[in-house]
Amino acid sequence: MGIFPFLLQAQTAANTSANYLPIGIQLFFAIAIVVVIMVVTHWLGPKRKTADKLATFTSGIPSHGDARQPMSVKYFLVAILFVLFDVEVIFFYPYAVNFKQLGWDGFLAVLMFVGFFLCGFIYIIKKGALKWED
């Protein structure tokens, strides 16, 4: 199968620096694509500036006022809760990867985790943290 045989060996080999080669390649491509796209668009794209084009685009309506206005704290509350629950979902990934090996013990542990998770969710709903209007 062979153009990159080391990619297949990686799982069985012991910890050697060659194991990190695929990660290195991915990192290289990830950075290279960003750099190439940014450089190429700057380089190829025509630059014709007019007053209309430089104005802030607000769906065709002339923009007015300052964007820096006091914002409802509720927004931050929802944002923080989103981050909280979003981050907790990440804990499912390691479980999903090791799903079979962990067996029923792992399932019960995750069930407990989800249970606590749910408690928190019910709590914030009951506290009215997600109520937008008060």
Added chain:
Amino acid sequence: MNTIIISAIFGVLMMFSSISVKRVSAYKYIAAFGLILLLIMNIAETYGFQLFHVNTRDMLRFDRFGLFFNSIAIAATLIYILLSGRDVEAVGKNTCDLFVLIFFVMCGIGIMSSFNSLLMLFLGIEIISIPLYILTGSDKKNLKSNEAALKYFLMGSFSTGIMLMGIALLFGATGGFALDRPATMFGPLPVNVMEVIGLAFILVAMAFKVSAAPFHFWTPDVYDGAPSVFTSFMATIVKAAIFIGFIKLFEAKAPDLGQGWHIVIALMIVATLFIGNITAIFQQSVKRMLAYSSIAQAGFMMFALFSQNDTSKEGIILYSLAYSLSTIGIFAILIKMKDVTFEGFNGLARTQPVLAATNAVFLLSLVGIPLTAGFWAKYYMLASVVKMESALWLVIVAVIFAAVSVYYYFRVIQAMYFKEGEAALATEVKPGFRFGLILLAAAIIVIGVMPNLLLNWLYF
């Protein structure tokens, strides 16, 4: 294990009780019930009854000392809730949540007294600290409370960061998080520089958490700004719990550090005693004076860290209890006062004789006058250092500073008994509160007469 699990579960249950229970005055009884349950379960575990059999993979190790400390911490919290529960209701709208946070702190205390892995130490410290940040800022309308919370949060998370760096270095040096020294084929792993630096980092972070000089700067502002009820909790039970963790950690690690360790700790003790006691003298507010006195008392508790023998283990238990009970009592009275400066106490003995008399007992206990629990606490601490026979100068310094502390504690007694004035209370005092204070003062005197009544529990 019982303490950790039950306090967490009861905390969550109580969190939900705020949905169905609408009467604010009911929460403190729910909390008191939870603490009694916790106390019973913890004592049951001390005698071999475990509700849950969890394989902790040696990350937690439950021994007699830790479990006994748990009992003391829970009992002190129970007393605290019974005495000051009404004042928690006065703090903010979310009364139930404030009690819940105290339960979560108890969970952290359970971990602090039993950790056997640096990861668990970190978890315990964080589980204790995060609810405290919230409790500090719980008086949302008060600017000082907000300032204190922000200050505490920023400095606390910074010190936690330093601690994590130390743990990372230790992990790098020893290849594990366990407290026990890993063995190699050729005997125990030799100590290397990275490990010592890592331990120094952890020492800094722990010294910050117990407010030992020179990492004490946050203490007066935070203790002064936080609502008095929670200052009382932070300065007593939590501080003692962190000390237990501190001692547990360095009991395992200090033998690797050699002679330099003793010099560092001795310098920290002297600095803490000096700064705590001398600055407390110049305070005008009793609350702020108590914040500095808590720094000074931390200096005494650090003797247990310095000597690390049997006497010091008994001593730290006694000290935790004596200091916690006395300070909880003083704060319970302080919260009721209209004016928390020294002048505010003028003539309290005439208007409220019971409050003044019990307050005097608590203050005498903090000074360490014989026949109070505080005397034996200080005695055991100093005796543990005397037994080492190498650091008598430290004992002399400590005795001198204990004498200095008489000045500012007695200023309160002097104001209460010998000064003319009309000490006014902010809130009405109920007979139950007076009765609780009398019981607390009686307990302090009983322990002061017979400290073995308490210490025997450590062995039987």
